[in-house]
Amino acid sequence: MCASISGFSKLSKSKKIDWIVDTYFSNKDEAKQVLKQYWNKNNRLQTLHDEFIENTITNYYLPLGVAPNFLINGKVYTIPMAIEESSVVAAASKAAKFWLDYGGFKTEVISTTKIGQVHFMYHGDFKTLQKFFDSVKPQLIHATKPITKNMEKRGGGILDIVLIDKTKDIKGYYQLHATFETLDAMGANFINSCLEQFAKTFKTEAEKQLDKTIEIVMSILSNYVPECLVRAEVSCALKDLPKDDFNAEKFIQAVRIAEVEPYRAVTHNKGIMNGIDAVVLATGNDFRAIEAGVHAYASRHGKYSSLTHAKIEHGIFTFWMEIPLALGTVGGLTNLHPLVKLALELLHKPSAKELMQIVAVAGLAQNFAALRSLTTTGIQEGHMKMHLMNILNQFDATEAEKETLVNHFKKHTVTHGSVIEALEKLRQKNKS
Numbered sequence: 001m002c003a004s005i006s007g008f009s010k011l012s013k014s015k016k017i018d019w020i021v022d023t024y025f026s027n028k029d030e031a032k033q034v035l036k037q038y039w040n041k042n043n044r045l046q047t048l049h050d051e052f053i054e055n056t057i058t059n060y061y062l063p064l065g066v067a068p069n070f071l072i073n074g075k076v077y078t079i080p081m082a083i084e085e086s087s088v089v090a091a092a093s094k095a096a097k098f099w100l101d102y103g104g105f106k107t108e109v110i111s112t113t114k115i116g117q118v119h120f121m122y123h124g125d126f127k128t129l130q131k132f133f134d135s136v137k138p139q140l141i142h143a144t145k146p147i148t149k150n151m152e153k154r155g156g157g158i159l160d161i162v163l164i165d166k167t168k169d170i171k172g173y174y175q176l177h178a179t180f181e182t183l184d185a186m187g188a189n190f191i192n193s194c195l196e197q198f199a200k201t202f203k204t205e206a207e208k209q210l211d212k213t214i215e216i217v218m219s220i221l222s223n224y225v226p227e228c229l230v231r232a233e234v235s236c237a238l239k240d241l242p243k244d245d246f247n248a249e250k251f252i253q254a255v256r257i258a259e260v261e262p263y264r265a266v267t268h269n270k271g272i273m274n275g276i277d278a279v280v281l282a283t284g285n286d287f288r289a290i291e292a293g294v295h296a297y298a299s300r301h302g303k304y305s306s307l308t309h310a311k312i313e314h315g316i317f318t319f320w321m322e323i324p325l326a327l328g329t330v331g332g333l334t335n336l337h338p339l340v341k342l343a344l345e346l347l348h349k350p351s352a353k354e355l356m357q358i359v360a361v362a363g364l365a366q367n368f369a370a371l372r373s374l375t376t377t378g379i380q381e382g383h384m385k386m387h388l389m390n391i392l393n394q395f396d397a398t399e400a401e402k403e404t405l406v407n408h409f410k411k412h413t414v415t416h417g418s419v420i421e422a423l424e425k426l427r428q429k430n431k432s
Contacts, residue, residue: 003023003024005019008055009054009055013050013056013057016055016057017032017035017057020057021035035057035058036058038058038059038060038061039058039059040059045338046059048336048337052333052336052337062082062083062084062281063082063083063084064080064081064082064282064339064343065080065081065082065083065089066078066079066080066081066089066346067079067081067089067092067093067096067362067365068093068096069093069096069097069100070096070100070104070105070358070361070362070365071096071099071100071103071104071105072104072105072106072107072357072358072361073104073105073106073107073357074104075348077347077348077358078346079092079096079279079347079358079361079362080279080282080283080342080343080346080347081275081278081279081282081362082278082281082282083274083277083278083281085274086389086390088274088275088278088366089278091365091366091369091370091373092275092362092365092366092369094369095365095366095368095369095372096365098368098372099234099365099368102234102236102240102241103234103235103236104234105232105233105234105361105364105365106232106233106234106235107230107231107232107233107357107360107361108230108231108357109229109230109353109356109357110229110230110231110322111227111228111229112181112182112183112228112352112353112356113159113179113180113181113225113227113228114179114180114181114182114187114191114221114225114228114326115177115178115179115180115221115222115224115225115227116178116180116191116192116194116195116219116220116221116222117175117176117177117178117195117219117220117221117222118175118176118178118195118198118199118202118216118218118219119173119174119175119216119217119218119219119220120173120174120175120176120199120202120203120214120215120216120217121172121173121174121214121215121217122172122174122210122212122213122214122215123171123172123212124210124211124212126165126167128210129163129174129210130163132205132206132209132210133163133176135209136201136202136205136206136209137161139201139205140161140176140197140198140201140202141158141161143197143198143200143201144158144193144194144197144198147190147193147194147197148190148194151182151183151185151190154183155181155183156180156181156182156183157180157181158178158179158180158194159178159179159180159181160178160179161176161177161178161179161198162176162177162178163175163176163177164176164177176195176198176199176202178191178194178195178198179227180194182328182352183352184328184329184330184351184352185328185330185331185352186285186286186326186327186328186331186332186352187221187326187328188221188286189331191221192219192220192221195219195220195221196219198219199216199219202214202216203216223289223290223292223293223326224292224293224296224297224324225293225324225325225326226297226300226324227324228324228325228326228356229322229323229324229325230322230323230324230325230356230357230359230360231320231321231322231360232320232321232323232357232360232361232363232364233318233319233320233321233364234318234319234320234364234368235316235317235318235319235320236316236317237315237316237317238312238315238316238317239315241317245372245376245377246372246376247375247376248312248317249312250375251310251319251371251372251375252310252311252312253375254371254374254375255306255308255309255310255319255371256310258305258306258308259305259306259309260305262303262304262305265298265304265305265306266304268306268307268308268367268370269294269295269298269306269307271366271367271370272307272308272321272323272363272364272366272367273290273291273294273363274366275362275363275364275365275366275367276290276294276323276325276359276360276362276363276366277290277291278362279358279359279362280327280359282339282340282343283327283329283334283340283343283344283347283355283359284332284333284334284336284337284340284343284344285327285328285332285355289326290325290326290327293324293325293326294307294323294324294325297323297324307321307322307323307363307367308320308321308364308367309321319364319368320364321360321363321364321367323360323363325356325359325360327352327355327356327359328352329344329349329350329351329352329355388405388406388409388414388419389402389406391416391419391420392405392419392423395420395423397423401423401426401427404426405419405422405423405426408422409422
């Protein structure tokens with residue numbers, strides 16, 4: 001059967017599923033059952049989920065866990081984390097408990113500036129363009145007043161607009177580079193609306209005043225926000241830190257390797273993002289935008305490098321990170337998704353600045369836990385123990401089998417092969 005279809009989005013949900021099942025699945029009844037078993041029995045809630053995106057056929061579940069004991073600037077938090085990867089929540093919790101006894105995490109929002117750009121082409125004299133821009137800039141800002149009015153009442157709005165000459169990169173290419181303060185909103189829709197109005201006004205006035213045509217290519221916010229920065233750190237006198245399961249000097253060497261070796265830095269930073277993405281997702285924010293901006297920031301000096309840093313100075317061990325995080329606590333899913341509302345309430349209903357700090361701490365904690373394991377027992381011991389239950393579930397282990405094998409692997413190394421072998425032996429023993 002041909003797998004293309006016209007007018008799919010106009011079909012009802014049941015008709016969409018019928019087409020998908022008939023086209024792609026050999027066991028149609030089983031496929032339908034799997035899809036429908038994840039529907040919410042509350043029709044109102046299911047309709048809400050259906051309307052988040054187009055062509056919804058079911059819900060895709062991720063575990064929502066919590067990591068307690070995070071002491072941040074003297075306040076204790078339990079952090080919600082939505083993630084499927086084994087050991088992430090456990091590692092974050094372990095790091096939080098470790099630093100709870102040594103003063104906790106200290107954080108600071110450095111800046112909250114966000115960026116948007118109007119990209120356009122102009123093949124006339126630059127000085128003429130600059131003079132035109134200087135004259136029209138007040139009109140650009142004034143034309144957005146209906147959009148910015150409410151944001152300005154709350155203390156946000158447009159910070160500045162500058163003309164950027166990019167003709168060395170592409171002939172005739174320029175930008176209107178705008179900066180914004182969006183307060184507790186992530187601000188994507190606000191920024192994009194302002195940019196599109198800039199473009200409209202700019203082009204209209206250019207047609208009246210310039211002898212060369214301006215071609216607007218696109219108007220869009222940037223997810224690279226190097227001026228929307230938060231710092232998170234932990235520190236303690238070296239003499240007070242435990243020596244049996246934490247090697248500070250080796251830990252610092254591991255960080256330095258990630259600072260100079262991109263192959264290591266990518267995995268190192270991925271571990272940071274395990275913690276960050278999980279909280280970003282749980283709080284209804286855009287983890288793809290965060291990922292893109294963070295990894296661009298890690299390459300800002302021309303080479304991909306570690307986001308975290310560590311040192312021992314005057315007998316004090318310090319581990320820290322500065323990271324760009326454009327987050328929101330109002331708008332989008334924050335007002336719609338019931339679990340997002342719950343997650344934000346769990347975090348004491350934070351402002352966007354407070355959420356930036358909490359998310360940064362989750363990333364720093366995750367990296368601390370990973371590096372602590374890597375430089376002591378190794379990463380696999382803890383990870384595979386957490387992965388044990390996934391392997392047992394994969395082979396439909398009963399509750400009795402799980403209990404027996406969890407006890408068995410308290411004293412034995414967990415590998416995929418060793419778990420299968422132990423499970424097979426247990427089943428053979430139970431048969432005889």
